[in-house]
Amino acid sequence: MPVDPTREPADLTEAEAADELERLALEISEHDRLYYADEAPTVSDAEYDALKRRNTALETRFPQLVRPDSPSLRVGSAPSAKFAPVLHGVPMLSIDNAFSDEDVQEFEARVRRFLRLDPAEPIAFTAEPKIDGLSANLRYEHGRLVQGATRGDGRTGEDVTENFRTLADIPRKLSGSGWPDVIEVRGEVFVRNDDFAAFNAAAEAAGGRTYANPRNFASGSLRQIDAAVTAQRPLRFFAYAWGFVSAPFAETQWEALQALKAWGFPISAEARRVHGAAGLLAAYRDLQAARPNLGYDIDGVVYKVDRLDWQQRLGFVSRAPRWATAHKFPAEQARTILEGIDIQVGRTGSLTPVARLKPVTVGGVVVKNATLHNADEIERKDVRIGDTVLIQRAGDVIPQVLGAIPEARPEGAEPFEFPHVCPCPLKTSVVRETTHSGAETVVRRCTGEFACPFQKHEHLKHFVSRRAFDIEGLGEKQLQAFSDLGWLTEPADIFRLARDEAKLDELRAREGYGETSVRNLVAGIDARRTIPLDRFIYALGLRHVGEATALTLARGYGTVEHFLAAADAVAAGDEAAIAEMDALDQIGDAVIQAIAAYFAEDHNRRLVANLVEQLTIQEVERPRTDTPVAGKTVVFTGALERMTRDEAKAQAEGLGAKVASSVSKKTDLVVAGPGAGSKLKTAAELGIQVLTEDEWLALVRPTG
């Protein structure tokens, strides 16, 4: 679409400018794509520059219209922008972790058991350093790189092909011969420590952005909109695996690595082939010793069964291969000062003590806060304000306070006394509840319930959260702002806001808001006026009712009307209604009590009614009763060959069956694949019907 340079920005209306900016964003990004990905620009540099200047001129005149995807924001360190999603044909899985020598011995023993190998039969493994970078999937067709994607969540990644093309370590064309027509090569993108330090030093001197750690650097550099920026980043790559291949190309992991090397990929010089657990542990010690001199960060060693036919037989448990494990180095620890302990109020009124720490770098991230979980935990660890404490990042993610260093305790430091009064404005007294068996619970709670503004706020946060209403454009910040304006006192207010022109006008007048953002907000809210019953129930945030229980309730009652009628009856003490609810799977006393307590409050009943008025709540399918397995409890055991565990589970549940993980006399059916062990034995002892996978499929297929 041509730019009309004849009209001065000042002569345009806001709506016209918004439209033109939208066109410009599209057009410029298309030229970017042609330029970087296809190396075939269709406009001259001068024309391209003219487009960009026009964009800037319009934005200068209408600053409120600057789009999140504006081309002007894209040079240099662009904010996270949209990349096309890539569905991984072969998912990029996670890997089990081992932390001790015993775990590693158990890993070998498990492989031996599963394959039923003779104890004398040596098992060959590869041992490769686990690099702390970003996994990538590179697709080659006929030896040419056609697509490069990040791992993403393992199923769907982001297409950053043009950025991968700028890495010297990644061949655009495979060398040598013998590669399959189609092969997806997988490996790790990372940065060497010296390159990283040099980059940050230069960036700091130039006033540019610096990165907290090498991992973030790799990730940030790869996800640049402008591939020219990536090209200037010192990224490296090691290949270590593959996804889809059109033909097999090796018989062992080790041969595969050599093949990848021959085709032009760097592979780790530290990779080794060893035998047995003893060999794995020796490789681990060697790498641990070599670690400081490698020049890049590694956080452990990955072990893989060398023979690919064995890998195939071993298969997967849920999301991780049975034939590989990652032996992690001990987590990095750090010392810092415990400057204070704050009390946070959760959605349910739970009071969680949070350690405020003197900022300290642990594992490449600056940590300022860490949860202390509860009062018992503080007592057990005997940490006191002013103490020097030991911190580590559990699983390299969540910071943990390990304990205090007694020698470093300042004089006069007293044990922390958990407050008896809630920090919320109501200053309610703090209580510990009793469990059904009469013991006191560990958690302390605020008793303010819906009157407590802290709890109310957390409830609203929960209501809009991703797994509940997931309202786009209504994040924590907006929520806070609207609450501060007094616009939100209950969830229904969110939906009223989208219809309230007076408030929306007020919003349009506010700084940082324009017509576009208001329109997006309204669209985001309206998009969720229709919602499935299970999400609706979950969003209410009833105690003991999480995602799974909400789904059970939704399936049990089908429609909102039925559910609300049942809830009211239960609250009124109706025995029949209680029995009916109790009969639902995984729903017992605690859940029923929680539902009863909630719906016994007039306040809550009004809140729900107001909400229902604003919404269309979709019926959830009741479990089927017309299939051969409806209402039956099924256990899958052994290796399944025609479907994954998750697929099998989803299929069975779709047919109204219940899937359990262990065999008991309540089990109706056991589906056993090769390698099934104790569960099969138990089934035989209990006289439970056992099917092969094929028999199961035959039973289930005609009813679809």
Added chain:
DNA sequence: ACCCCTCGAGTTCT
């Protein structure tokens, strides 16, 4: 009266 498994709830940082 136990024991195992599943579920809920809370949490860090970029």
Added chain:
DNA sequence: CTCGAGGGGT
């Protein structure tokens, strides 16, 4: 991710 509690089986 990790802990604690509820559900349900033995």
